Amino acid sequence: MAIGETIRNSQIWKSIFRHPMPLDRRNRIVVMLTNFFLHLHPVSIKKQGIALSFTWCMGGVTFFLFLVETVTGVLLMFYYRPTLEWAYNDILALRDVTSLGILRELHRWGAHAMVITTWLHMYRVFLTGSYKPPREFNWVVGVILLLLTLLLSFTGYLLPWDQLAIWAITVGSNMARATPILGYEGPGQQLLTVGGIDMITDGSDARFGLLGARFVGEETLNRFYVLHCIAIPLAVALLLAIHFWRVRKDGGISGPL
Amino acid sequence: MHSNGLFLKDVAGFLGSYYTALAVMNAVAAYLLWKRKKEPGQALVWTVFAGVMMVLASLALSGSPGLVPALPAWLRGLVNRLSGPVLYTLGTTALLTILFVFRRFFVRPMVAWTILNGMLLLMGLSMADENFASIVMKPDNVPIVGLVFLLAFFTWVATKQAVVNDDRIAQGLPPMEKVNDEKVLVWPDLVYTELICMIAVSAFLLAWAIFLPAPLEEPASSVKTPNPSKAPWYFLGLQEMLVYFDPWYAGVVLPSLVIFGLMAMPYLDFNKKGNGYYSIAERKFSYLTFQFGFLELWITLIILGTFLRGPNWNFFGPFEYWSPYKVEVLNNVDLPQMFWVNLLDRPLPRAPQGASALTQVGTILLREAPGLILLGAYLLVLPPLLAVTVFRGFFARMGFIRYMIMANLMLLMLSLPLKMVLRWTMNLKYLVSIPEFSLNF
Numbered sequence: 001m002a003i004g005e006t007i008r009n010s011q012i013w014k015s016i017f018r019h020p021m022p023l024d025r026r027n028r029i030v031v032m033l034t035n036f037f038l039h040l041h042p043v044s045i046k047k048q049g050i051a052l053s054f055t056w057c058m059g060g061v062t063f064f065l066f067l068v069e070t071v072t073g074v075l076l077m078f079y080y081r082p083t084l085e086w087a088y089n090d091i092l093a094l095r096d097v098t099s100l101g102i103l104r105e106l107h108r109w110g111a112h113a114m115v116i117t118t119w120l121h122m123y124r125v126f127l128t129g130s131y132k133p134p135r136e137f138n139w140v141v142g143v144i145l146l147l148l149t150l151l152l153s154f155t156g157y158l159l160p161w162d163q164l165a166i167w168a169i170t171v172g173s174n175m176a177r178a179t180p181i182l183g184y185e186g187p188g189q190q191l192l193t194v195g196g197i198d199m200i201t202d203g204s205d206a207r208f209g210l211l212g213a214r215f216v217g218e219e220t221l222n223r224f225y226v227l228h229c230i231a232i233p234l235a236v237a238l239l240l241a242i243h244f245w246r247v248r249k250d251g252g253i254s255g256p257l
Numbered sequence: 258m259h260s261n262g263l264f265l266k267d268v269a270g271f272l273g274s275y276y277t278a279l280a281v282m283n284a285v286a287a288y289l290l291w292k293r294k295k296e297p298g299q300a301l302v303w304t305v306f307a308g309v310m311m312v313l314a315s316l317a318l319s320g321s322p323g324l325v326p327a328l329p330a331w332l333r334g335l336v337n338r339l340s341g342p343v344l345y346t347l348g349t350t351a352l353l354t355i356l357f358v359f360r361r362f363f364v365r366p367m368v369a370w371t372i373l374n375g376m377l378l379l380m381g382l383s384m385a386d387e388n389f390a391s392i393v394m395k396p397d398n399v400p401i402v403g404l405v406f407l408l409a410f411f412t413w414v415a416t417k418q419a420v421v422n423d424d425r426i427a428q429g430l431p432p433m434e435k436v437n438d439e440k441v442l443v444w445p446d447l448v449y450t451e452l453i454c455m456i457a458v459s460a461f462l463l464a465w466a467i468f469l470p471a472p473l474e475e476p477a478s479s480v481k482t483p484n485p486s487k488a489p490w491y492f493l494g495l496q497e498m499l500v501y502f503d504p505w506y507a508g509v510v511l512p513s514l515v516i517f518g519l520m521a522m523p524y525l526d527f528n529k530k531g532n533g534y535y536s537i538a539e540r541k542f543s544y545l546t547f548q549f550g551f552l553e554l555w556i557t558l559i560i561l562g563t564f565l566r567g568p569n570w571n572f573f574g575p576f577e578y579w580s581p582y583k584v585e586v587l588n589n590v591d592l593p594q595m596f597w598v599n600l601l602d603r604p605l606p607r608a609p610q611g612a613s614a615l616t617q618v619g620t621i622l623l624r625e626a627p628g629l630i631l632l633g634a635y636l637l638v639l640p641p642l643l644a645v646t647v648f649r650g651f652f653a654r655m656g657f658i659r660y661m662i663m664a665n666l667m668l669l670m671l672s673l674p675l676k677m678v679l680r681w682t683m684n685l686k687y688l689v690s691i692p693e694f695s696l697n698f
Contacts (some may be wrong), residue, residue, distance in 0.1 A: 029443045041443045048437040050447045053418065054535075057454050058410060064455050066463065088476045095473060105466035112400035113462065115491050119404075119409055126547055127415040129531040131541060136523035143519045150491060157489050164397070166477040171496065172488040175508025178695075186505045187696035215479060224687075254533040256435040 020176060040244055042252055049253035051234070054128070058121035062149075063240065065114040069152075072107040075100075075231065082225035087161035111153050115238035118149045138246040141239055148236050155228035166216045169224070173216070176207035183207060239241045264387045269320030275381050276314035276326075278372070279496055283307040286370065299367065300370035301654035306374065313381070325686050328576075337574030342500075345565065345572075346674075349557045355550070360537075364417040376409070379652045390484030392564055396472040401490055401563050406582045408556060417536035432534040468584035484568045484581055500570065501676045503687075503697040511673070516552075522547075525663045527654050532645050550670055596627040632698065635672075638663035 007013055008021075024033040032043045046052055079098060080090045093099040122142065125131055131139035158169045158199050181188045184198075184205040192199040212219035249251070280532055284307040291300035313326045315599035356363055370514065382404075383389045393402060422432040441447075474479075488496050522543075531540040565572055567579035590599075598607050608620040620630070642651035651662045679685040691698045 004464070022305065022444050028442050031444055032582045038448070041447060044440045044442050045447060046438050047441050047446075049439075050450060052450070053414060054434065056414070057450070060451055060454060061458055064458055068459075077693070081604060099530060100465050101465050105469070106462055107398075108471040109465045109469070110462055111674075112397075114490070116404050120407060123408075123551065124415070127419070127544075128533060130533060131523040132526065132529070132532040132615075133523070138525050140520045143516060147516055154288070154321070154489060160473060161477045162472075163477055163481065163483055164472055166479065167483050167486045172485050173493055175495070177503050178504035179610060180505055183505070183509070184420040184511070185316065185695055187691075187694050192696065217479075219513045232506045235296055255438065256432050256534045 005010045007257055040248075042248065045252065047058045049255055055253070056120060056124050058117050059126055060225060062117040062121055065110050065117060066236065066240070069114065070106060070233065072103045072110065073233075075103050077229060082144075082221050084160065084221065087159065089222060091160045091162070094249055102232065107156075111156060113151060115153055118146050122146060125254075128254060135250045135254065138243060138250055141243045141246065145236060145239050145243060148232055150237070152228060152232050152236070155224040155232065158216070159228065159235070166238050170216050171218070173207055176210050177202075177205065179206040264390075265322055265385065266320040266327050268384060268390060269318055269325065272317035272325065272381060272384060275318055275384070278309045279377055279381070280307040280310035280314060282373065282613065308649075317381075317385075319456040324380055325385050328382045333386060333576040337430070337577045340562070340565070340572070340574040342572050345561055346557070346677060350553060353552055357545075357548075360416050360528040361420055364413060364420050364683050367412050369417075373409075374608075376406070383575065387578050388578050392579075396469055397490060399469060399565055401560065404556070405560065408552070412552075415535050416537070419537045422534055422536050422578075423538040426539065433534065434534040446551075484633060485566060487562070487566075490559060490563050493566075494558035497558045497566065498673060502679055503675065505695070506698060511669070514666065514669055515555075518550075518670070521666065525655070525659055525666075527659075528695055531548070546667065554670070555671060589680065589684045591626045591687045592685060593624050593690060594632075595683075597624070615694075621693060625689050625691060627698070628687070631688060636665065637667060639668060 013231060018034055019030045020027050022028040029043050032038050034042060044223075076094070079094055081087065093106065094104045125139065125142065154169070158165045165198075177183045178186045180186045181191055182205060183189060183198060184200050184202050184207075186200075186205075189200040189205070202208065208214065211217075212223040259655055283303045287300040287303040287307060290296045290303065294477060316324050316326055319325065326581055363372070367571075370500055384393070391399060420435065422434075425432060498511060501507070502511070525542050526540075526542060528540050530536070537544050564575065567573040567577075568581035568583070569585075571583050571584070571585050593605055597603050606620050606624045608617045612620075643664060644660060648660070648664065651663070655663065679688075687697045689696065691697065
């Protein structure tokens, strides 16, 4: 006990936590206001708003899974090189050689779980009518986050560079070929013909933009890697910040008026 | 392929622990019923059930054919023979409708518990079938099995509370969420809940990661196309729609409309009731529309696309071997063919060689007239017609633009089931088929 006391009275500790342990009412309020991570939350909250039967905790679990994916993803990036030469071998090594290769399992199952929990969160928000005014805009942000979650999972699907990966991405991206006007097999692509020259070909259509090539190859691997590790996570982080901020600004967790 | 001894030996350990887990689950339930709820009768029932599960567990552990509990071969054969896209779709629709209409009955805890046990038992019995197990146990398919159970559970949780709230509101009482609206401090009440949630999720994820290796197939090869080639599981509903529509609609336009429709929802739903609590009666229209889109069109199509679509995207029963040689008759016909050739007994209108562009377009329009008129009526005439009949109240309260967006989104959503029905009943391939512009609908 004495050691704990000494630590809590040290200058270092006090420079980080500027108040005593949150054991009484006053300090339980202060902790929420002075801690950067906790101040996302209000100080007090309606009891029914945090009942598990009401929220299912699915938004929180989704966010936690996003953090798990970020941490395991960064660690996996130490081991993985997105080139045709190495991608598959690096994943093999993660399975057979690397210590803590279980990171890949955590990352993959976490990703599947995140898709499911995002859907369940949306399901809950719908069933409690929580998208209604004043929370309409936050629902829209949520739908974009749902879409980005699917895209995160989709871009990550390619990275192991095995049969499962390239064919799933091939099937998934073939659809883009049929984009109206912008896909070279899509309806109305003839409309973008200038002076007899087809502007939309298999080398310039929507699918080409997605894959960076005419078929799923090294350019696609690189493109999906950058999207998966940098572009989409950044977008998600930004929208998450807005999503959480709006929860507070729109009156906190929903409940009967 | 029929179950052989080798497969049963492999699956015996899993099934043994599966039935044991079922037994433990029911023993705990029985204990709680006896101690907490003072229901010795029900406790006895579930104790007996737990005992039966223990017997099944020991039988399963033997790993020998004839002892491992399984569905009889004739029943599996019958299920395979009967199942098909039509029965599957109509069956799930009927099931969801029954669950909805008699929700008061199904939300009763003991009824739900019985159904859960029935589902789990059926799952266990089916797992003793090699063909079933090989699909369901594919690592990337496991999450969907989880999704089915999670959705069933959470739908029950939500419906149970909605039923209670609807009753209360009918009596003039506020919903349950209003009753417990005292305030508590976030530290400790919420912060600790979150901490426990994080630990539970971490533990669950670690266990999953330890027991189920992530899939890794052969190295990628652009010349070896697997059969079937499937998109990631959450897109299999879209891939299933390719059976009925061209990729431009099934793969691009409809998914965009799903996203757009979801975003538009809060701006279309003018019903102020049911905000912030579980309720069905107060918002039946939006509830049914959403559930039709989510549970029926999104989830069941994913399940169909994952578990029941095999090589060449042919339909396979749950216990059927995925043979790449299965042949299905494809005798689908386009509407112009039906109208001009089959009905009027004339050749399809065709522009003469070297005709002007205008004549060619005119001929195409003439050829496709039946489909275009039908589609035009569906998308342009039906919304105003509904506005003065069924949706009169909606139209008055929503205004022109909002009403038109809602009506069109609904009609486009319904285009999928309608196209399914047209395919099943009259082998219709396309209503409009203009290969000249890659425009088929």
